[in-house]
Amino acid sequence: MCPARFSRYSLFLSASGDLSGEEIQILGFTLGMAALAMVAILPPGLALAWLLARRTFPGKAVIETLVALPLVMPPVATGLFLLRLFGRRSALGRFVHDRLDLDVIFTWRGVLLAMAVMSLPLFVRSARVAFEEVPHRLEQVARTLGAAPARVFATITLPLAARGLTAGLLLAFARALGEFGATIVVAGNIPGRTQTLALAIYQLIQLGRDDAALRFCLASAVLAFVALFASERLLSRRRG
Amino acid sequence: MKLALRGLRLPLPRFTLEVDVELHGRVAGIFGASGAGKTSLLELIVGLRRPTAGTVHLEGRMLSDVAGRNFVPPERRRIAYVPQDGALFPHLSVRTNLLYGAPKGDRTGDRTGDGTRRLGEIATVLEIAPLLDRGIAGLSGGERQRVALGRALLAAPELLLLDEPFAGVDRPLRGRILPVLARIRDELRVPMLYVSHEPEEILALCDEALRLDRGRIVAHGTPAEVLAESAITL
Numbered sequence: 001m002c003p004a005r006f007s008r009y010s011l012f013l014s015a016s017g018d019l020s021g022e023e024i025q026i027l028g029f030t031l032g033m034a035a036l037a038m039v040a041i042l043p044p045g046l047a048l049a050w051l052l053a054r055r056t057f058p059g060k061a062v063i064e065t066l067v068a069l070p071l072v073m074p075p076v077a078t079g080l081f082l083l084r085l086f087g088r089r090s091a092l093g094r095f096v097h098d099r100l101d102l103d104v105i106f107t108w109r110g111v112l113l114a115m116a117v118m119s120l121p122l123f124v125r126s127a128r129v130a131f132e133e134v135p136h137r138l139e140q141v142a143r144t145l146g147a148a149p150a151r152v153f154a155t156i157t158l159p160l161a162a163r164g165l166t167a168g169l170l171l172a173f174a175r176a177l178g179e180f181g182a183t184i185v186v187a188g189n190i191p192g193r194t195q196t197l198a199l200a201i202y203q204l205i206q207l208g209r210d211d212a213a214l215r216f217c218l219a220s221a222v223l224a225f226v227a228l229f230a231s232e233r234l235l236s237r238r239r240g
Numbered sequence: 241m242k243l244a245l246r247g248l249r250l251p252l253p254r255f256t257l258e259v260d261v262e263l264h265g266r267v268a269g270i271f272g273a274s275g276a277g278k279t280s281l282l283e284l285i286v287g288l289r290r291p292t293a294g295t296v297h298l299e300g301r302m303l304s305d306v307a308g309r310n311f312v313p314p315e316r317r318r319i320a321y322v323p324q325d326g327a328l329f330p331h332l333s334v335r336t337n338l339l340y341g342a343p344k345g346d347r348t349g350d351r352t353g354d355g356t357r358r359l360g361e362i363a364t365v366l367e368i369a370p371l372l373d374r375g376i377a378g379l380s381g382g383e384r385q386r387v388a389l390g391r392a393l394l395a396a397p398e399l400l401l402l403d404e405p406f407a408g409v410d411r412p413l414r415g416r417i418l419p420v421l422a423r424i425r426d427e428l429r430v431p432m433l434y435v436s437h438e439p440e441e442i443l444a445l446c447d448e449a450l451r452l453d454r455g456r457i458v459a460h461g462t463p464a465e466v467l468a469e470s471a472i473t474l
Contacts, residue, residue, distance in 0.1 A: 141323065144314045145315075145320060145391065146341050155340075
């Protein structure tokens with residue numbers, strides 16, 4: 001190995017320290033939950049963004065505002081809403097527990113729910129712009145060539161918006177990785193079960209283990225940087 | 241072609257398009273100044289806009305009937321539309337653009353099938369065969385329009401709408417493409433509605449013409465009659 005590169009690598013390791021099994025579990029869990037949250041928001045996010053970009057309907061402004069609400073509300077408030085909505089005392093919570101035999105609150109599903117709800121607005125906003133930038137003329141001409149709306153969406157709209165959609169998804173992924181307020185209310189902070197990167201940082205600070213917290217902060221910053229950098233690169237190529 | 245537009249009405253920002261006419265020519269020309277409502281009329285026929293009154297019938301087949309609340313969507317009308325800018329799909333190659341509207345079985349990579357044979361025929365007529373595997377980005381204005389025309393023809397339409405297809409094409413190239421359109425008319429026998437500003441294009445291609453002015457038909461007859469009348473009026 002080249003000595004200069006080796007010394008830089010050693011320097012990084014000494015700053016970050018070796019990750020323990022527990023730390024790797026937290027990182028893996030956070031990445032996995034954020035990725036699952038992206039899978040979960042993709043269908044409703046695409047549908048909402050397309051509707052907002054291409055259709056005019058009564059109540060559109062209300063839908064726009066509702067979708068954007070988690071962006072501006074305190075995350076803990078959104079978390080409390082979700083807690084009330086999916087708690088066992090609510091009709092929906094009882095339905096999910098009794099009929100589907102699933103618990104959401106204080107489980108990994110709560111983490112997934114909080115991440116999905118908090119990152120959805122960012123994805124919808126980016127996807128809406130991506131759809132608006134596809135020339136409507138091309139979709140119209142595709143229809144005159146015999147393509148039904150679903151084929152037009154799959155073969156014209158989606159490929160032409162793909163770069164913007166991927167950028168939006170990366171942005172939402174970065175948001176999900178750092179999600180804290182709603183997650184701690186809905187899923188708690190249970191080590192090994194619901195503890196994400198952001199929750200672990202909080203707990204380590206509480207315990208006075210600043211070095212360990214800083215290591216997580218560094219990992220968190222690297223992940224967020226990679227996701228945001230990729231998103232920006234995609235958007236600048238689209239603009240170019 | 242028998243295209244019946246009865247009591248057709250569409251409010252536009254500066255006037256209301258009101259058309260009541262039956263067209264029978266193999267190629268009917270629509271002539272008129274910019275903003276006369278020509279493109280809006282084509283969009284009503286192809287189904288990209290909904291009229292507020294009236295009916296559209298093609299060869300006796302109902303396409304739109306406001307009173308009867310019937311509206312056939314554009315994908316089921318079998319009317320292909322070539323807009324002014326060609327509207328080629330930028331993420332597809334020339335070949336996949338051309339095959340976009342072809343019948344489903346013809347869109348596959350089977351290079352011995354009917355679709356490939358038709359693609360070859362049309363590409364030869366339009367002189368775009370050497371472009372088939374290229375992307376859209378490097379095509380000239382004239383090449384783009386010929387690809388758009390080929391794509392519309394490969395959809396096997398019952399009627400082809402051409403909206404000033406050579407507006408951005410220089411005069412010498414236009415002179416070379418007009419005979420191609422005449423071949424489409426005579427050999428492929430596809431009925432056409434041809435919108436143009438250019439009297440010589442209408443005279444060369446059409447056997448029927450109408451002139452639109454602020455959304456109303458002010459002249460209808462043979463191309464020579466309509467153009468003569470327009471010359472007097474203008």
